[in-house]
Amino acid sequence: MGRWTLHLSVGLGILAVLLTCCYTEENYCFASRAKTCSECLQSGKGCAYCSDETFNGPRCDLYQNIIHYGCSAAAVITAQSSMMIEKEQAINIRLQQSQVSPQQVSMSFLPGEEKLVDVEVFAPTKGPLDLYILMDFSNSMADDLNNLKSMGKELATLVKQLSDDYTIGFGKFVDKVIEPQTDMRPSKLAQPWPNSDPPFSFKNVIKLTSDSDAFNRDLQKEKISGNLDAPEGGFDAILQAAVCGDKIGWRAHSTHLLVFSTESAFHYEADGANVLSGILQRNDELCHLNADGSYTHDIIQDYPSIPTLVRLLGKHNIIPIFAVTNHSYTHYEKLKEYFPIAEVGLLQEDSSNILQLMDDAFKNIRSKISIRAEDRPKAFETQFLTTSGSVAQYGAFDFQPGAIGKFQMRLKAQRMINEQPVCQMDSDEKQGTMRVKPTTFSNAVNVKASVLCPTCDCEKIVIPRAPRCYGNGDLVCGKCQCYAGWVSTFCNCSVSASAKDTSQCIEPGMTEPCSGRGDCLECGTCVCYNPEQFEGPYCQWDKTQCQRYGGFLCSDRGSCSMGRCVCPEGWEGSACECSKSNQTCLDSKGGVCNGQGKCVCGRCECTESAIDLTSTCEPNFQPLLGVCEGTRSCVQCQAWKTGEKKEKEECDKCPFKITLVDELKEREKVLDSCSFRDEDDDCTYYYTVENPKDPLVKVLEVQVLEKKECPPASLLWLLPLFLFLLLLLALLLLCCWKYCACCKTLCQSCLALLPCCGRGRMVGFKEDEYLLRQSLLTSDHLDTPMVRTGPPKGTDVVRWKVTDNVHRSPNHPQALIKPNPKESIQFPISLRLNRLFSENLSRPDSRDAEQLRKEVADNLNEVYKQIPGAQKVQKTAFRMQRNAGKRQDYAIMDTVLSAPRSSYPDIVKLTEKTVQSGNAHDLKVVPGYYTVATDREAAGAIEFQEGVESVDVHVPLFVKDEDDEKKQLLVEAIDVPMGIAEIGKRLVNITIIKEHATNIFSFLQPAYTYSRQDGVANIPISREIIEDGRTQVTYRTRDLTAKDKKDYVAVEGDLSYAPGETQKIVPVRLLELGEKDGLLEDKQVKQFVMDLSNPREGAKLGRYPRTTITIADQPEPSIMMFKKGTQNFTTSDPTYVIPVVRTRNQDSPATVKWRTKKAQRFDLAGTLKFSPGETEKNIVIDPRAHNSPIQPETIQLELLDPSSNASIGDRKTTLVNISDGAPEVAQIQQKGYTNQNLNSPGGHLPSPSNLKAKATGPRSIRLNWDPLSGNPMGYKVKYWIYGDPEKDAQVLDVKTPQAELTNLYPYCDYEMRVCGYNAVGDGYDTDMVACQTLEDVPGEPGRLAFNVISPTVTQVSWAEPAETNGNITAYEVIYTPIDDGRKPVGPAKKVKIDNPKKRMLLIENLQNAQTYQYKVRAMNSIGWGPFKDATINLASQPVRPLSIPIIPDIPIVDAEAGEEYDSYLMYSNEVLKSPTGSKTPSVSGDDYMINGKWEQNFLFPGGSATRNLSASSSPMSTLSSNYRGAGGSFTTETSTTYMSGAAGSRRHDMIGGGVHTSEVIMRKRSENRGYTDENIRDSIVIGDVSSKFPDLGGFGYAGIQSSSQSQFSYNLSQGSRARTESSDVNDALYNLDRVLLDARLSPGVPDTPSRLVFSALGPTALKVSWQEPHCEKDILGYCVLYQLLSGGEMKRINVTNPAENSVIIQDLLPNHSYLFKVKGQSQEGWGPEREGVITIESAVDPKSPLSPMPGSPFTLSTPSAPGPLVFTALSPDSLQLSWEKPRKPNGDILGYVVTCEQLHGGGDLRTFQVNGDSAETSLTVPNLTENIPYKFKVQARTTQGFGPEREGIITIESQDGSALSQYNSQSTRREVFHMPTEVSTRTNVSHTMLNDPYFSADGMMMTTQHSETSGMVTRHVTKEVVQRSVMGGTTVTKKMFYES
Secondary structure, eight states: OHHHHHHHHHHHHHHHHHHHHHHOSOOTTGGGTTSOHHHHHTTOTTEEEEOOTTOOSOSEEEHHHHHHHTOOGGGEEOOOOOEEEEEOOOOOTTSOSOEEEOOEEEEEEOTTOEEEEEEEEEOOTTOOEEEEEEEEOSGGGHHHHHHHHHTHHHHHHHHHHHOSSEEEEEEEEOOOSSTTTSOOSHHHHHOSSTTOOOOOSEEEEEEEESOHHHHHHHHHTOOOOOOSSSSBOHHHHHHHHHHOHHHHTOOTTSEEEEEEEESSOBOOTTSTTSTTTOOOBOOOOOOOBOTTSBBSOTTTBOOOOHHHHHHHHHHTTEEEEEEEOTTTHHHHHHHHTTSSSOEEEEOOTTOTTHHHHHHHHHHHHHHOBOEEEESOOTTEEEEEEOTTSOBOOTTOBOOOTTSEEEEEEEEEEOSEETTEEGGGSOHHHHEEEEEEEETTOSOOEEEEEEEOOOOOGGGGOEETTOGGGTTSEEEETTEEEEOTTEESTTSOEEHHHHTTOOGGGSOTTOOSGGGGSEEEOGGGOEEESOTTTEESTTSOEETTOSOEETTEEGGGTSEEETTEEEOOTTEESTTSOEESOOGGGBOTTSOBGGGSEEEETTEEEEOOOSSOBOTTSOBOOTTTTOHHHHHHHHHHHHHHSOSTTOSHHHHTTOSSOEEEESSOOOGGGSSEEEEEEOTTTOOEEEEEEEOOSSTTOOSOEEEEESSOBOOOGGGTTHHHHHHHHHHHHHHHHHHHHHHOTTHHHHHHHHHHHSTTTTTTSEEEESOSEEEEEGGGOOSSEEEEEEEEESOOOSOEEEEEEEESOTTSOTTSHHHHOOOOTTSEEEEEEEEEEEEEOOGGGGSTTSHHHHHHHHHHHHHHHHHHTTSTTOOOOEEEEEEOOSSOGGGTTEEEEEEEEEEEGGGHHHHHHHHHHHHHHTEETTEEEEEEEEEEEOSSEEEEEEEEOTTOOEEEEEEEOOOOTTOOSEEEEEEEEEEEEESSOEEOSOEEEEEEEOOOOSEEEEESSSEEEEEGGGOEEEEEEEEEESSOSOEEEEEEEEESSSOBTTTBOOOEEEEEEOTTOOEEEEEEEBOOOOHHHHHOSSOOOEEEEEEEEOOOTTOEEOSOSEEEEEEESSOOOEEEEESOSEEEEETTOSOEEEEEEEESOTTSOEEEEEEEESOSSOOOEEEEEEOTTOOEEEEEEOGGGSSSOOOOEEEEEEEEOOOTTEEEOSOOEEEEEEESSOOOHHHHHHTTOSOTTSOOTTOOOOOOSOOEEEEEETTEEEEEOOOOSSOOSEEEEEEEETTSOGGGOEEEEESSSEEEEOSOOTTOEEEEEEEEEETTEEOOOOOOEEEEOOOOOOOOOOOOEEEEEETTEEEEEOOOOSOOOSOOOEEEEEEEEBOTTSOBOSOOEEEEEOOTTOOEEEEOSOOTTOEEEEEEEEEOSSOBOOOEEEEEEGGGSOOOOSSOOOOTTOOOOOGGGTTTOOOOOOOOSOTTTOSSOOOOOEEOOOSOOSSSSOEEEEOOSSSOSSOOSOOSSSSOOOOEEEEOOTTSEEEEEEOOEEEEOOSSSOOOOOOSOOOOOEEEEOOOTTSOOOOOTTTOOEEEEEOOOGGGSOOOTTEEEEOOOOSSOEEEEEEOOSSOOOOOTTHHHHHHHHHHHHHHHHTOOSTTSOOOOSOEEEEEOSSSOEEEEEOOOOOSSOOOEEEEEEEETTOOOOEEEEEOOTTOOEEEEOOOOTTOEEEEEEEEEETTEEOOOEEEEEEEEEOEETTEEEEEOTTOOEEEEOSOOOOOOEEEEEETTEEEEEEEOOSSOSSOEEEEEEEEEETTSOSOOEEEEEEOOOSEEEEEEOSOOTTOOEEEEEEEEETTEEEEEEEEEEOOOOSSOOOOOTTTTOOEEEEEEEOSOEEEESSOOEEOOSSOSOBOTTSEEEEEEEEEETTEEEEEEEEEEEEEEEETTEEEEEEEEEEO
């Protein structure tokens, strides 16, 4: 009995599911069937509960469903809401004040319920008005105040015109009386300006009053005040004017206007919390005016925020009008957008137009009425509808003053908010009083709204131990609540008795419990493993196995339940494919299928007809030549019994009957008016066609003019004579044609005069006009057919032209703008080539296309070079045109020529001449076809070959963003230069209508590639929601090289998107390769396309309306290999886990076999099977499974026999070393021996397998994985941005093995892990997977900045978009002259900047005193982003502030630095507060950054991801030396840097003299990281030889790095050197000689390798390279030694090939420092070693510190250089340089050496000494030159020597571009002396002044200088006498040169 009852209940539940799904798509009531009665009623509107205890169906459902299940009506419990109008007074139009009706409404709502309320409003013609003027009283507004005083009477007159009941008031403001806003000196506090009042924040001067005379008198007393900074404290004043209602004088029933007048920007919240003013308290939003009307809390609390002002002004019904000057107009225009209603007016500089501005603003406010609901609780949604029922947009209500207006308010209570039932929310969020009113009204409808959360009274009555519940539970509201230990519906099943009985879970005819898809619980209850997929009492139904239509389960409309599709209301069919509605069958008259068919499954099945019918069974004339051509034969046969249907049987099939009339209707009143010539009698007949007036009549009305027009009958006798003469003339002409070539032209002219040959052949356009919707356009051209009638013999060439925007009148503002004839524009040009089109030409990257593109470019450049100013052609592409007559298989070439606009006529003539000749230089073209276009007109020609009657004209549409909402183009056939045809229909009008789309449909990518093995190509179609709702789009596949039914199965259909739905997938089935195609070796690439079309409900097509799908026959094979070359275990390990990894083609399954070799105990083999997406598998060996004792040994494992789609990689074998002993637990974990995929004894779940991630859009990633066994409670998905710590990851809790990550950043790398969880806790994590979101269009660029050079020249700069969403590829700048109304008064100029690093533009020759609007937008691979715009008048701006231009948030590339260096400036974003200058430092280098952080890249000669410092093609330079005794010559070929120091006893040891150069690169995490030279990621160059030399007496010699090979020749004189004034120099040269002599090693022994180059290949791999040392004998090989710096085993690598000078080491530990030594060997022995210390830094696994994180970044480090260089401009010729202390100095820091030199040579090398070791050090550098790039180097001087250098490049850019003199601040005198020594070199040598200048006791300074002349460089050792006095930043230097 119990089992029968249980299954009966289950069956009823299944029936309930089926019935419920038939009624609605989402039955939230049924979802609460297992809940209590109260929870059921609170689920939403319409839910009912059955309390009958004998009822066995679902107790909670819709009322009609509950009754249908068998519950008695008396037992059904429901809830009802209420609505009551508490106060409703009719509107009294005689009362001149704003009114609403009703005034008070009380409503309760069930969750999900909505209600409508009708509201009436009344706005008086001249209602009460309160006008409060709030004016800026800073000193710059003095003339504005005087003008306002003089306009007092006019102001009163204006207010009287606006209202009969008015008040007017006045307030003034400046700013907070505190530094830095105000000058706090006592004298300035008393009188900041002559004849001014003391400074103040805000003061209410005149309370709102109706006495205009008193207002004027009080206004005359006011005087101006003043402050310091430009932004003012007006927000304080606005807030006080709003909240101090009684003190200001606002009235309750009047319109409140606040006129805010200023010429400056504004301070807002947090501006008062700066360091100087120290105001930290937030604004309390209270009134703080004293009796005098002054604001008292200006220095106590901060400025208010913008949202605070918006809220408070709305609360007090105050409408702001911002009257501002041009200086700050753009700020307030953007501020206006935050207010529900506000106005901004452009104020003249002296406020002379303030009255007109107020009048215009008031009129605009009254014309834009919008409704708003204030104080709306969170649980409610409101909408306002017009009387027609449509939802009103902002400002859409047009309530006329003096008349009653009506609207509807729709109020809806939400069911769920953020997945929380509304009844569980706080009471203040689900009930409250809303005020509904027009924005200009004070009165409102008060709506008391609350969410009703009903409870059931039956829950208060509990029957304990009820018999219905077998005494094992309580009966509550008819439902049993079981005691512990009892289950089932009636508590009649014991848990203990049935726990082990699984037979009740086996379906009859099956063998497994729960069909093998679930767990069998107590009492035969099955709990399915995956309830989202399996269902039924035995889990026997699979929700994915229902009927499909178009590839979609249940047509993606219904739901799959119990093996069949349950369709939503309005749909039927086995797959819900048929609509019950006939909406899709309605014809144009509203009938069904035009009465010519029946509507079946939402489509018309039409009866047979003689003419084509549309999808709604209406006549379809589109395939014909129009209505006339489609009806011609039927009219002819019925009226005259002639024509092709003159036989009665054919004529009776016509679908209409004609009517003969005496007079036809006018053409404008009918569908079409037709005329044809009857071939039987040569007469012309006329008729009209129109649609029937009666909608029930389905046939056309055709009226035929009863009388034909025939030729006069009297001339018929002349016909035979005429024919005879015509024959004779034809014979004569034929003779002339044959024997006289000159007669051919004459014959053609004569033939044109003949009726049969001339007027009988006509050419013209097929249609009169086209109406296009821009949202449906898929191309920027329209193929417009032109037809030819008459005898189709001979060839006719027709010239045509098209003109854009012909709808604009001559006085249209855009028509008045004349383009600049000298500006360079792009001319698209099309020619037909004399070669057939091939499929290869359609692929731009194919070899054929590339060769032809080059041939076209070369020849066309030769043709168009005679056009002055023409540039080379570009963007060449090839296509074919379908309807092109006999030439349609020929290739058409499209290209773009840039030339001056004025050259358009010349280009057209030259192109036509070229086409007529058939040759474009050496390129063969087809005569008769060309197109030349500009941005507003085009011209071209087409050709009718013999026998051709129709040809398409490829008309450009000139679609632009700035087009009008409706624009027209006029296409005109001009003439027939070749042929005898005349032009008939000459003109075609093309109208393009812009539509504001509600949704945008697009493919995510323009192309996809799928393998045939995938079986299905899943193509996502995205929807961008602008206005939410339901919408549809049509999709269809089309063949290219792939064919339907052979390569794939074509699909087409409609996709329906529900509200909020953003993406759908279209599956396309891919077919296996046929046997014939499989045998072809050179198989063609198989492609097909999928198109989107016909978007409905106001939607349009977006970026990718078409996508190309490529079917790849042979995917790349997977590569499988061992993860490590060696594996280490111990005899105590329980298992040996050897990982095998797979790379490439991871989306298909693959297998590989393995076996053991050379094993003493094991002879094992097996197969590893990789599932799709699986990248790693483990070979697990259990040593205890073998009887022999476990002992140390070495085993070799081998991979073999991979599957057909895989291959074996480099690590085919691995060595398994088994040693004796038990390792530490930590070591075991570090080595990865613990297998997290096995269940631990504690019950933790294993890690899910087969985790795959795929980007589905710019902001979304889809994850899926295999479900876990063991009944997990859910899964946790952790995801974080690549580079962020995993501890900051976001966690998403899901219940199914899939997840959708949304709201991500576009084009950003993310990392993810997944774990399952159960009652024990979280299980093991999966391995980390990475995925990058797709690109999106960039955001708008950062804030624009203007560097005003003169009133006609400015430099525009902008910031990179905050959201690049990809790699920025270009910028576009548009600048347009505008008037005060911001309307264009001249042509807009466009400038495209292809270098994305150069974000600045110098614009010259602007109109003086003219206001311009500047717009900038960015472009990436997806397309153009939105514009950033600004407006400025250069004449009103200050010129050339003494500072670096303020360019916010942007690194600016220094264009002067050339291609070898990149230098950047970084400025503050505080532009608003510092409009003319900034001391914010600019940054030239940092350590690292990833996605908002700097990243460091070391530069090195040789392959690198960054630029090389070396100009040599080889990464190494050669060192060689030749020595011939003392006093002879010494020649060396080396890389050298001379470091001059002080003469005398001072000595500096050079240790680690490497040059550390950093380049600052700002990039997001997803920037492409392409490495060269074996994927080298990072390199450091180290050179150090100075420690090998004796005391140099101030000179050091070190081989560091070179830019090229260098050869030095020293010719030293043989005699002794005299002690002269140059003795110091002689000593220095003598010491140098001694160094070069003594430093030589024994002959034949190699020198020290002059440098080491470390290149990081990975977190544990390093490439070590060295430069070949000099040796007089052959080098035999090298030795590389390395060990941990902390000690340990010294490892040795011998290099026996002397040609090799690098090794790769792969067994390093991450984050550990290593000591490397390299030395060379010859027959004489080993040479000295070169040493270097290096560390590879990378992220590691926290659980295993020696294991790097896969995919994590890595970099090299060495003892650090000084911190990033920070540059701050002090003046145009000086700056401050600061830097941070090195993080890892080698020894104690004694000071720093700073060198400065011009980047491109010229000037002297300057050196500065800075002592001390503070954390941050700075230096002021004077006497610089503007617009000259300088290179600065900073090097720390420590107790151990000198560390590596930090380098930065900086340019101080001038405002006017003028170049100052190189010595403008130096007075120089040079004296030349003789020195008997010559030192010359033939290349550039890097000079680094380590201790230069050194000042001796007599004031002498040692420095070096090199000059370059004719390729020869002469090095001068210079002795300078420096006067140690600095006056005004100017150094007076006396230089004395010694010359050989």
